Each structure stands twice: as structure tokens, then as C-alpha cells.
Amino acid sequence: KVRRVTPLMLSMLKGQRPIVSLTAYTTPIARLLDPHVDLLLVGDSLGMVLYGMESTLGVTLEMMIAHGQAVMRGSQTACVVVDLPFGSYQASKEQAFLSAARVMKETGCSAVKLEGGAEMAETVAFLTARGIPVLGHVGLMPQLVNTAGGYRSLGRNDKEAETIRRDAKSIEAAGAFAIVIEGTIEPLARAITESLTIPTIGIGASPACDGQILVSDDMLGLFSDFTPRFVKHFATLGPQISAAAAAYADEVKARTFPAIEHTFQPRAAALPDSDQ
Numbered sequence: 001k002v003r004r005v006t007p008l009m010l011s012m013l014k015g016q017r018p019i020v021s022l023t024a025y026t027t028p029i030a031r032l033l034d035p036h037v038d039l040l041l042v043g044d045s046l047g048m049v050l051y052g053m054e055s056t057l058g059v060t061l062e063m064m065i066a067h068g069q070a071v072m073r074g075s076q077t078a079c080v081v082v083d084l085p086f087g088s089y090q091a092s093k094e095q096a097f098l099s100a101a102r103v104m105k106e107t108g109c110s111a112v113k114l115e116g117g118a119e120m121a122e123t124v125a126f127l128t129a130r131g132i133p134v135l136g137h138v139g140l141m142p143q144l145v146n147t148a149g150g151y152r153s154l155g156r157n158d159k160e161a162e163t164i165r166r167d168a169k170s171i172e173a174a175g176a177f178a179i180v181i182e183g184t185i186e187p188l189a190r191a192i193t194e195s196l197t198i199p200t201i202g203i204g205a206s207p208a209c210d211g212q213i214l215v216s217d218d219m220l221g222l223f224s225d226f227t228p229r230f231v232k233h234f235a236t237l238g239p240q241i242s243a244a245a246a247a248y249a250d251e252v253k254a255r256t257f258p259a260i261e262h263t264f265q266p267r268a269a270a271l272p273d274s275d276q
């Protein structure tokens, strides 16, 4: 049996080589991505990407656990990290522990991720001291969309940059094994990366980070409600799926599908019976 990458192993990649991460929500996608990545994130972005929600706020702990289980079933070697959803950890450090413990016990994942800076440091320390590895998430925090004023790149003024720098520092000091930096300008991502001893994993945060993550559906060209500047399409599966559905519809209407080779026929008694 192959051993999984651990959070500690990810920490030790800083200064060695970039950390490769992608999101996964399902067993078949986890199976395809697992051989190529260090970290698979079961992100609460699944609310928007899989369920068509307007934001990540409606995602529940039960949804995260179900998808965490699916990704664990499909992966063998990647470190699987599950997002704590909005409302499952902000009330208190005790609430955060109970939510994170459920996620760890019911999925078997290796760590949880939670959004937040200095205000979440006590919680991160509480979890890590009690056996739950934490991946931090600073900069653009989608769970704060209603108070932070939407999705825009951050760090363009000194006050904003200083806040994010301090957020990253306090999450590191609290014991996180790595930190996702989302949606910040390059000089800020570089300064944070240089000032921390744990790795930074960037999304829309420049190549200066110690690793990168993207939403798989974005980089596969599957989810195209809107494509932010930081997304590169490494494939365009959306148009391929549309074309496949159109071809299927044509063949069904023309009665050219199913063809003879897709059809069960009665066989001569002498032939071996087959249901295949």
C-alpha cells in the first residue's frame, strides 16, 4: 500500500520544489488527478462549481464530508485537505474543533483548511495543539464576500497589504503547516512567501508563492460562468461535452445510435451465452 503525502512533508517542500495542488470533489476526478499532485483540496468552491450556488456561504459540513469521502476513495497518494464551510468554525475554537474532528473522523482526510487571519489564530492554535493539521487561507476570502466587498485583487494599498502580511504571520505562528494566499498582487505574495518558514500556496497570487492551486473545473475549462484573470485553461472540456451531447442527440433522433454492436440479440443455441 502506498503512503500518502503528509502535511509535514508538504511543509518540507518549501525551498525544494513547488507544491502542486488542485481541487477535487468527486471520486473519478480524484482518481485522475491524484498521480500528478501533492495536495487535493476538497474546496467549498464546490457550492458554486457543482451546485450552482451564488457564493460558498450555503455549503454545509455534511456536503463537505460527503465530497471528502468521495475524494478519499478516489485518491491514494495525495494529501487530502477538506475546507471547513462557512458557519462551522467561526463561532468559537470549540465549534471549530468539533467540526474539524467530524471531518477528520468521517472522511479520513489529512487536514482541514479554514479562511481567516489574525482573528482566527487562536482557533488554528487550538486545532493544531489537539491533533488537527490546518492549512490557512488569507488574502481574498470568499466566505467574507458580504463584508469584504466582493471578489477583487488585494494588497494595492499599504494598509491592506500590511493587514494581509500580519494575517499570514499570525496563522503561521498559530501552527498552520502551509497557507493559501488568494488574489493578491505579486509583490505582497512574494514578501509574505519570503517572510514565512511554511510554504505559501498561491491562487491568483503570482509565481512567487511556494506552490500553486487552481479549481480543477476552471483549469479544465468545465466551469465557465466567469473566468478570472488568474485561471489558465489547460483543457477545454466544456465545449467537448457540449459537442458530445449534440452528437448523441443527432444519432438518437436519426436512429443511428444504438447500432448493432450496442444491441443485445438472441443467439444461436450452439454459441456460448454472453451478456456482455
Ligand code: KIV
Pocket (backbone or CB within 6 Å): 023, 041, 042, 043, 044, 045, 046, 083, 180, 182, 203, 213, 214, 215
Ligand atoms: O474552495 C476552494 O476551492 C479554495 C481554493 C480555491 C483555494 O479554497
Ligand code: NA
Pocket (backbone or CB within 6 Å): 043, 044, 045, 083
Ligand atoms: Na474554499
